[in-house]
Amino acid sequence: MALHQSLDRAPVRQVRKPSSARRSGAVRRREQALGWAMLGPAVLLLILFVVVPALLAFGLAFTNARLLAPYAPSFVGLDNFVRLFQDETFWHSLLNVAYFAVVVVPLQSGVALGMALLINVKVRGVNFFRTLYFLPVVTSMVVVSLLWLFMYRQEGLLNEIIARVTFGLVHGPDWLNNTSTAMPAIILMSVWQAAGFHMIIWLSGLQTIPADLYEAAAIDGVGGWQRFRFITWPSLRPTRNLILVTITIQALSLFTQINVMTQGGPLDSTSTIVFQAVRAGFQQQETSYASAISLVFFVLVLIVSGVQRYLTREKS
Amino acid sequence: MATVQLDPTAVARKSATRGLRPGTGIGGWVLRIALAIVFSFPLLFMFVSSLKPDQQIFGDLSSIAAFLPVGHLSLDNYGAVFDRVPAARFLVNSVGVSVVTVVLGVIINSMAAFALSRMRVRGKAVILTLIIATLIVPFETLALPLVWWVNQLPWLQFDGFNLTLTQGWLDTYRVQIVPFIANAFSVYLFHQYFESIPKELDEAARVDGASWFTIYRKVVMPLSGPAVATVAILTFLPAWNSYLWPLMVVQSEELRPVMIGVQYFFQLNVSWGQVMAYTSIITLPVVALFIAFQRAFVNSIASSGVKG
Known part of the structure; x- marks a missing residue:
């Protein structure tokens, strides 16, 4: 029995053959059929709601399909893509998403790592802090966006606090109605909402580092920054790569905050690719154009995560 | 936020003199409490404000009262919802x-x-x-x-x-x-x-x-x-x-x-x-x-x- 588990699937079957030879073919066919019956619902649903829409994104992008059109979609070639690449909002969206991702990825992972280090100590009361840091993660992004929409007003909570701590010297801007502050405001809020999530992932990485590494370092008189630099940071390599990829994809998909807070404004300064796709596909019911945007978005995600995987590959 | 990002360094440096228990010094606790305020106070503000009439919400913004259940508290907003x-x-x-x-x-x-x-x-x-x-x-x-x-x-x-x-x-x-x-x-x-x-x-x-x-x-x-x-x-x-x-x-x-x-x-x-x-x-x-x-x-x- 122990032998079975140490081998791969194919050899297992050969090892098991003598013992199961007495099983009749009918029993095996029944197992096969029952196996498919248990597998069937999940596979069918995944085909219907993941594979088909993915293929449709490809197909519909080259047609003139509309959501509630009486006519059948017809082939229009690259029209949707030509239109998209001539659309100024698309290029703004692309830049905005790049801006958002470039700031959010290091900021959010850095804040989260700091929090993880702070709660990765065996001291009473630390779990209380973990709970507080995690609260925004279980709060819906819609709720968070509304709350911060109120805090970001010209005479809102944030500006009142800024005025207080600077003794009235600094008066904050109308954060979300200003082309230069709208995106930073959304970045700050997004990091606030999601940092607790990645804190937990960093924490599970930190807890895999063997304690004797630190003990050995202590004996050698290595402490503080050096310990972080030469033990913690290299040991976190797999966690780091994982966090990089997940935050990047999450950042590229920016939508809810925009839809609740700014509707892409002011002057396209917070428009994003997914927001543009939803506006085209849902509000204007142009399924084909929205599919073209979705397809471009998917290719973008593939390229960015491919490049990241290449850059963070094992160099051995 | 920028200071928060630096904290692994700060914590580590603090603990350099403390040997095996990083982040348990005063600096670590100050950071923990500061972060706790940053992450929980907006939600506290949301909940506390839900108990206050609109005028008072705006009136309280410029003081610590924004985060405290003080003044005319009621469930009126909930009824109105x-x-x-x-x-x-x-x-x-x-x-x-x-x-x-x-x-x-x-x-x-x-x-x-x-x-x-x-x-x-x-x-x-x-x-x-x-x-x-x-x-x-x-x-x-x-x-x-x-x-x-x-x-x-x-x-x-x-x-x-x-x-x-x-x-x-x-x-x-x-x-x-x-x-x-x-x-x-x-x-x-x-x-x-x-x-x-x-x-x-x-x-x-x-x-x-x-x-x-x-x-x-x-x-x-x-x-x-x-x-x-x-x-x-x-x-x-x-x-x-x-x-x-x-x-x-x-x-x-x-x-x-x-x-x-x-x-x-x-x-x-x-x-x-x-x-x-x-x-x-x-x-x-x-x-x-x-x-x-x-x-x-x-x-x-x-x-x-x-x-x-």
């Missing part, structure tokens, strides 16, 4: 949709994982790989074609004695549930967990004449509590918080979930007290669940990190 929007209906819808999605998701994904882990299904290694491969597609890229697609799907309708075939799933409960039942990541998590359960157990049950389904139900599932909890939480959170999808596919008021309800507060004169009351109503149940099942929540998030 239920007058202004069908909040009870939205809550029932969200609870229903989330619970059904979680229950069906746990059953269907665990059955699939069981077949892939325990039974002889031809090509199951390829099937598992294909299922995991679907994870690279973000939902955002599927959402728009999916709207068009669900509008083409047929459905069998029973009304009394008649069985009729209708077309289109838009504006129904099923469109909020069915697409989210099967989940590649849930299958993967269950499969991982089932592989860690010794196969001798089901061999023994086989010898006793148990059917495959009995082994699934009576042997493997009862041992998989942590995996069930993880999948349940990872299915529940996005179901409760879903916004993009119901925004596009549900138009009827009586079918809408809680997150879509926020739109109602911005149609006429905005009362921020009411907004805060509504957002508190739809947030507190999840926060209560989180505090009750902390360990399971944290474990589920940690394992969701495997994704990607």
Whole structure:
């Protein structure tokens, strides 16, 4: 029995053959059929709601399909893509998403790592802090966006606090109605909402580092920054790569905050690719154009995560 | 935020003189408390404001009173919320949709994982790989074609004695549930967990004449509590918080979930007290669940990190 588990699937079957030879073919066919019956619902649903829409994104992008059109979609070639690449909002969206991702990825992972280090100590009361840091993660992004929409007003909570701590010297801007502050405001809020999530992932990485590494370092008189630099940071390599990829994809998909807070404004300064796709596909019911945007978005995600995987590959 | 980002260095430097216990000095506690304020005070502000009349919310903004339950406190905003929007209906819808999605998701994904882990299904290694491969597609890229697609799907309708075939799933409960039942990541998590359960157990049950389904139900599932909890939480959170999808596919008021309800507060004169009351109503149940099942929540998030 122990032998079975140490081998791969194919050899297992050969090892098991003598013992199961007495099983009749009918029993095996029944197992096969029952196996498919248990597998069937999940596979069918995944085909219907993941594979088909993915293929449709490809197909519909080259047609003139509309959501509630009486006519059948017809082939229009690259029209949707030509239109998209001539659309100024698309290029703004692309830049905005790049801006958002470039700031959010290091900021959010850095804040989260700091929090993880702070709660990765065996001291009473630390779990209380973990709970507080995690609260925004279980709060819906819609709720968070509304709350911060109120805090970001010209005479809102944030500006009142800024005025207080600077003794009235600094008066904050109308954060979300200003082309230069709208995106930073959304970045700050997004990091606030999601940092607790990645804190937990960093924490599970930190807890895999063997304690004797630190003990050995202590004996050698290595402490503080050096310990972080030469033990913690290299040991976190797999966690780091994982966090990089997940935050990047999450950042590229920016939508809810925009839809609740700014509707892409002011002057396209917070428009994003997914927001543009939803506006085209849902509000204007142009399924084909929205599919073209979705397809471009998917290719973008593939390229960015491919490049990241290449850059963070094992160099051995 | 910039100072927070520097804290690994700061903490480490502080502890350099302290040997083995980094982050337990004064600096570490100051940072912990500062972060606790940053992460919890906005939510505290939301809840406290929901108990105050609008004028007082604005009046309190410039002092610490913004975070304190002082002044004229009442549940008036909560009463007004239920007058202004069908909040009870939205809550029932969200609870229903989330619970059904979680229950069906746990059953269907665990059955699939069981077949892939325990039974002889031809090509199951390829099937598992294909299922995991679907994870690279973000939902955002599927959402728009999916709207068009669900509008083409047929459905069998029973009304009394008649069985009729209708077309289109838009504006129904099923469109909020069915697409989210099967989940590649849930299958993967269950499969991982089932592989860690010794196969001798089901061999023994086989010898006793148990059917495959009995082994699934009576042997493997009862041992998989942590995996069930993880999948349940990872299915529940996005179901409760879903916004993009119901925004596009549900138009009827009586079918809408809680997150879509926020739109109602911005149609006429905005009362921020009411907004805060509504957002508190739809947030507190999840926060209560989180505090009750902390360990399971944290474990589920940690394992969701495997994704990607």
